[in-house]
Amino acid sequence: MKFFSIFSIFFLVSSVTAANFAWDCTKSLGTCQNYCYAAKCGRMGRRRFTYDSNANARPGRRKASGCKRNPCNDKKLKFGKFGNSCDEFPFASVKEGGRNAHLRCVNINENRSEGGQLSGFYKKIKNGDKFGITIKNYRRASYCAAKPKCRNDGGQFKLKNGKFAPSRQGLNSTEEFDLDNEDYFVLDEAINGEEMEPLPLRQVETDDGEIHLIIADDLDDPISVGHEIWSESANGTVRVVREIFE
Template sequence: MQFRFIHLFAITAVTAATFEWDCTNSLGTCNNACYAVNHGLASGVLTYDSDTNNRNPRRTASGCNKNPCSNTVYKKYGDSCDEYPFASTKEGGTGAILRCVDSTDNSSEGGQLGNFYKTINNGDKYSIFVRNYAGAAFCENAAMANDGSEFRLVNGNFKNAKHRRNGEDVGIFADAKPRGTTVQLREFEDQNGEKLLSLDPNIKEEDVVGSKIWNGGNWTTIVRMI
């Protein structure tokens, strides 16, 4: 798989870098990230932690190290636990949104992240764009309710991931049904007609349109917001 990255000149002051994530071989993990961001359960802007010693503790805190994809009802969706935010970020760990995916999905995501991290420094913030996400239902439909595949560790037990009711304590979650207002994620198109979805709900059209994107062999330009 070719590593791709995006250089958004206009948003340099907002985030130090942008991870451009090809979902072709990682639909399950992309789906997990989209669900978490769409339902306001995690941020689309993350902070890189280069200390690899922090990753296993975060995976344990999130519940991924408890083997939920072998001993819970969620195993029917895949044999490998994916978490968002990533364990390689300061936002990862306790409260992360989990999904059981095929192990190949996790391998693709991990390989792309590993290549991307070679281009940034510890403590750098980065935003995320996904492409080739057709078939990742939560990326295609921001308002889609949890179908039972998204979960998290709450008070020592795995429970379906649900959006928090306004005004209630952390850990109290409403039924996972479409909300009146979902996070507005913006979709863009490059000059080759390829679509990209930003996981940063605060990004603006003027931040992106006209920026250059490297697709592994050529620079292309983002031409419009869809």
């Protein structure tokens, strides 16, 4: 059952502007699968990313993540069942990208859709800006479900110790970790082979009627009623009008 947030009563008198990016999964379902696997099953959600406008830094991050090695076209690896274009999360365009990124082979058109949407958003922010991410039209992405089955579908993998290996589930929800520690991004291995609980993520509705799943957020100032989110499909910002509780 869905309820209006108590914060809704403040909507008409409260306005908060933040750097948040709305990702439309309609033409990039495979990349959304990767992000939701990382956020929920790899327990990387609830953390913003830092834009790096230096394009010269991106090849190094792609090399560190493994995407530069073109794993999706290597028949020996068998990760290319969903496409032949390597997608990485976090992106190579953010300072948190590179080593230990979650990888998935996707259709090249999905990666192009991702790149086009990001490019439009990056024109609205400055180098060093931190930003949150929401996704919409994600219902067909199984890892984006409220309580997804986090078993690897054969498409999730990482570069580890110089070799590509299938991804495994993330930290137990009771495990404590430091969100400011750069090693946070390596803690996605199951503990003693146990099946872990996926990280629960919040949903919001914006004034254009779209439902968003929040996969990257500011813990000190979480996306809520009154916050703005940049949306390519709206060619501008949309405003959060309610939080959704299931």
